[in-house]
Amino acid sequence: EDQVTQSPEALRLQEGESSSLNCSYTVSGLRGLFWYRQDPGKGPEFLFTLYSAGEEKEKERLKATLTKKESFLHITAPKPEDSATYLCAVHPLSGGYNKLIFGAGTRLAVHP
Amino acid sequence: ETGVTQTPRHLVMGMTNKKSLKCEQHLGHNAMYWYKQSAKKPLELMFVYSLEERVENNSVPSRFSPECPNSSHLFLHLHTLQPEDSALYLCASSQASGRSDTQYFGPGTRLTVL
Numbered sequence: 001e002d003q004v005t006q007s008p009e010a011l012r013l014q015e016g017e018s019s020s021l022n023c024s025y026t027v028s029g030l031r032g033l034f035w036y037r038q039d040p041g042k043g044p045e046f047l048f049t050l051y052s053a054g055e056e057k058e059k060e061r062l063k064a065t066l067t068k069k070e071s072f073l074h075i076t077a078p079k080p081e082d083s084a085t086y087l088c089a090v091h092p093l094s095g096g097y098n099k100l101i102f103g104a105g106t107r108l109a110v111h112p
Numbered sequence: 113e114t115g116v117t118q119t120p121r122h123l124v125m126g127m128t129n130k131k132s133l134k135c136e137q138h139l140g141h142n143a144m145y146w147y148k149q150s151a152k153k154p155l156e157l158m159f160v161y162s163l164e165e166r167v168e169n170n171s172v173p174s175r176f177s178p179e180c181p182n183s184s185h186l187f188l189h190l191h192t193l194q195p196e197d198s199a200l201y202l203c204a205s206s207q208a209s210g211r212s213d214t215q216y217f218g219p220g221t222r223l224t225v226l
Binding site: 004034036041042043044045046049087089098099100101102103104105 | 116143153155160168200202204206213215217219220222
């Protein structure tokens with residue numbers, strides 16, 4: 001069964017304290033892996049798409065990496081405005097259309 | 113308007129009411145989705161429309177009825193809901209191209225069933 005697990009469930013950081021969020025997946029094959037950011041009471045905001053192992057993408061303080069079994073979202077020198085829930089989703093090969101499987105998310109709190 | 117919009121943003125309804133949620137995408141996409149997001153649970157895919165044809169109905173109870181009159185609009189008709197249906201309902205759209213296409217989400221409708 002296709003599955004996505006995110007860890008930790010919640011993370012508290014001091015401003016400037018770098019860390020990483022993990023997304024582990026079990027799928028028959030991977031079409032793509034997506035990272036989203038979600039603020040309370042709002043819809044998910046797209047951050048990155050990764051398609052193959054070894055691929056990396058960066059945006060400001062965020063960097064996403066992908067291996068054959070997991071993805072990491074690295075946050076460098078975070079600021080309080082980076083506080084949000086970060087969602088990971090995979091599109092398995094078995095999905096004929098764009099059926100994404102989401103993880104439960106990591107709630108990040110960055111304190112000044 | 114830009115991106116994906118949803119109305120209303122908040123809805124409170126009784127178990128015997130009938131209401132509809134509306135979604136509109138301004139991105140020129142040809143696929144639209146309804147998701148349910150409950151507290152501390154992963155997003156659950158409810159329905160998928162591709163080129164205005166429903167291609168997924170993820171074992172959703174019949175009290176939820178989707179409608180996609182054209183590629184820009186999507187509705188979710190609600191009737192005789194249960195309190196456990198209270199959640200954030202999210203609409204998304206993408207351009208179906210055969211690869212893995214990014215889905216863009218609207219702000220959601222916060223639904224409370226009394």
